[in-house]
Amino acid sequence: MIAPTDSVSFSNSVTPLTQFHPDLTREALEDKVILVVGGANGIGASLVELCCENKAHVCIGDIDSPRGATLARKCRENWPVYTEPAAPPKPPRSTFQPVDITDYQSVLDLFEYAFKTFKRIDHVVVTAGSMEPNENWFDNSLNLEAVRKPPSTKDLTVNLVGPLYVTRIASVYLRHNRGPGADRSITLFSCAAGFKETPGVSVYQAAKHGVQGLMRSLRPYFSSPYKHNLRINTICPWMTETHPALTKKLCDRWAKEGLPVSTSDEVAQVTAGVLVDNTLNGTSMYVEGGRAWEIEANIERLEAQWLGEIPWQTLAQGQKLLKDAWAA
Ligand SMILES: NC(=O)c1ccc[n+]([C@@H]2O[C@H](COP(=O)([O-])OP(=O)(O)OC[C@H]3O[C@@H](n4cnc5c(N)ncnc54)[C@H](O)[C@@H]3O)[C@@H](O)[C@H]2O)c1
Numbered sequence: 325m326i327a328p329t330d331s332v333s334f335s336n337s338v339t340p341l342t343q344f345h346p347d348l349t350r351e352a353l354e355d356k357v358i359l360v361v362g363g364a365n366g367i368g369a370s371l372v373e374l375c376c377e378n379k380a381h382v383c384i385g386d387i388d389s390p391r392g393a394t395l396a397r398k399c400r401e402n403w404p405v406y407t408e409p410a411a412p413p414k415p416p417r418s419t420f421q422p423v424d425i426t427d428y429q430s431v432l433d434l435f436e437y438a439f440k441t442f443k444r445i446d447h448v449v450v451t452a453g454s455m456e457p458n459e460n461w462f463d464n465s466l467n468l469e470a471v472r473k474p475p476s477t478k479d480l481t482v483n484l485v486g487p488l489y490v491t492r493i494a495s496v497y498l499r500h501n502r503g504p505g506a507d508r509s510i511t512l513f514s515c516a517a518g519f520k521e522t523p524g525v526s527v528y529q530a531a532k533h534g535v536q537g538l539m540r541s542l543r544p545y546f547s548s549p550y551k552h553n554l555r556i557n558t559i560c561p562w563m564t565e566t567h568p569a570l571t572k573k574l575c576d577r578w579a580k581e582g583l584p585v586s587t588s589d590e591v592a593q594v595t596a597g598v599l600v601d602n603t604l605n606g607t608s609m610y611v612e613g614g615r616a617w618e619i620e621a622n623i624e625r626l627e628a629q630w631l632g633e634i635p636w637q638t639l640a641q642g643q644k645l646l647k648d649a650w651a652a
Contacts, residue, residue: 346597362452425486483531543606584613
């Protein structure tokens with residue numbers, strides 16, 4: 325078995341896997357302004373600390389005000405900002421603004437606050453998420469009476485509507501106060517369930533597939549220097565130590581089978597690696613056991629094989645026609 329975090333060399337030239345090794349040099353995040361939506365807990369909180377430690381300025385947006393405010397204070401204390409005596413004052417290392425990602429006005433207020441506080445935003449990361457494992461929309465014990473009660477839509481609104489709101493608003497705010505050549509990006513949190521069936525959490529899974537779809541639909545458009553000139557990527561963690569389903573019983577079974585679990589710090593490291601690599605656009609980093617794999621390139625590269633040669637060609641032709649027609 326390969327130990328988590330070890331490098332894996334892959335020898336199958338037909339389907340080479342692309343392992344992503346985050347390259348976080350000491351200066352890469354220095355003075356960057358990063359907005360982490362959902363940054364009060366879990367992977368987001370690890371990312372906030374990693375960015376602050378690397379001298380970025382971080383705005384935390386989260387619905388959890390006590391944890392968000394405490395984390396921002398901790399970051400200000402641990403990594404104070406030094407301004408040269410003759411230089412204009414630098415913004416704070418970290419601040420917190422409450423936000424409900426499912427409320428458009430609340431997301432707007434968050435961006436307005438971050439922009440006023442830091443004067444620009446370089447990178448936006450959405451780690452906010454929800455999983456209601458006990459809310460099975462398609463429970464086979466539902467009867468004609470029980471089905472009348474409307475189900476919770478929380479997994480859909482937090483995991484998909486929220487990222488849609490953030491992405492829309494970010495696409496405007498990231499364009500402002502942008503120096504020449506400045507790299508700007510949006511990173512959305514999807515999941516292994518964003519591309520692989522996962523039992524019991526259908527609405528969560530539909531939403532995470534939606535996040536993947538959102539990134540795919542925007543990656544050519546956002547990256548165009550004539551349009552937004554922004555990068556957009558997703559992170560697809562598999563089991564991470566913060567997972568709501570990770571009970572002691574499941575943990576024990578998982579460990580017994582030798583299955584990998586990432587730490588939130590490891591997922592944060594991969595995410596920071598995506599933020600600082602300005603060549604990455606339209607990628608999805610699947611993270612398992614602390615290692616990351618880029619999956620989009622292979623899906624694209626092997627399309628003729630999984631779709632079939634003829635449908636692959638006609639689909640490409642039709643998609644090009646649609647693109648030209650809509651651009652006209
Ligand atoms: N932990 C895992 O195993 C795992 C696996 C795959 C994907 N993910 C995804 O990674 C992301 C981070 O996961 P995590 O385990 O750190 O989660 P977490 O629950 O620890 O943190 C999520 C954060 O989102 C915030 N949040 C929830 N609803 C919100 C709302 N309406 N508005 C604003 N903030 C809100 C929470 O307060 C919390 O701070 C999520 O999108 C999750 O779906 C996690």
